[in-house]
Amino acid sequence: MHLTENDLVFVTNGSITESSTYxxxxTSAPVNKDIGGSCKLWKRLAQQDVSFGKPEKFCENIPKGNWVISGTITLTDDKVLPYIEKIIKKNLKSGTMVTSGPVTIKDCHWLYGFSISRQPHFKAQKENEVIVWVYGLFSDKRGNYVKKKITDCSGIELCEEWLYHIGIPESEIPSIAQNSAITIPCRMPYITSYFMPRALGDRPLVVPNGSVNLAFIGNFAETEKDTVFTT
Known part of the structure; x- marks a missing residue:
């Protein structure tokens, strides 16, 4: 592709959702060893000019015990709702924000957390369904109920660990996780990269010095008043 001085080029250099699997x-979410297209593009650009940053700091320097697994739990009946409402003190189906951010389960070895947005979360969501987002910040430790690392867990096992920590009687956990919920694990190998220590120059400026028509956008562009991950 040939560009002229009148063309503008916006580059997404790396992404925290790159190479995600489900x-x-x-079934657990499999490992994807490919660094992904936007990371490969960033590496090729960085070879041409130091002002384009240091992608290896984020694409290749990943801690072993970091957050890589999250999941969505779709509750298909009301069995679990009283246990959630006992914790958050709110009606899940009120049509307003539910947890207003993550709820951290500090006693969980995974440092499990969950978040529930306004319901219904999706336009096509059925009236009897509630969508819960879960995530584990420690991927190198075994769970309290499920004696496995979160990276090795199927959707049912992610749901079982969550049900255990919100107070569901242990005798009911397997049945609810299998028959009253649909849980999809997601592995995001670079989700913690955005939190990695960095120095000035590791990320390119949005508009690199001397650039006329090239700009970087996304998680790995150096911006003023930067907010990490979520606003």
Whole structure:
């Protein structure tokens, strides 16, 4: 592709959702060893000029015990709702924000957390469904109920660990996780990269010095008043 001085080029250099994979109720999310297209593009650009940053700081320097697994739990009946409402003191189906941010389960070995947005979360969501987002910040430790690392867990196992920590009787956990919920694990290998220590120059400026028509956008562009991950 040939560009002229009248063309503008916006580059997404790396992404915290790059190379994501998904599992299902019975399968864990697999490992994707490909660094992904936007990271490869960034590496090729960085070889041409130091002002384009240092992608290896984020694409290759990943801690072993970091956050890589999250999941969505779709509750298909009301069995669990009283236990959630006992914790958050709110009606899940009121049509307003539910948890207003993450709820951290500090006693969980995974440092599990969950968040529930306004319901219904999706336009096509059925009236009897509630969508819960879960995530584990420690991927190198075994769970309290599920004696496995979160990276090795199927959707049912992610749901079982969550049900255990919100107070569901242990005798009911397997049945609810299998018959009253659909849980999709997601593995995001670079989700913690945005939190990695960095020095000036590791990320390119939005408009690199001397650039006329090239700009970087996304998680790995150096911006003023930067907010990490979520606003």
């Amino acid at each position: 599992g299902d109720n019975n």
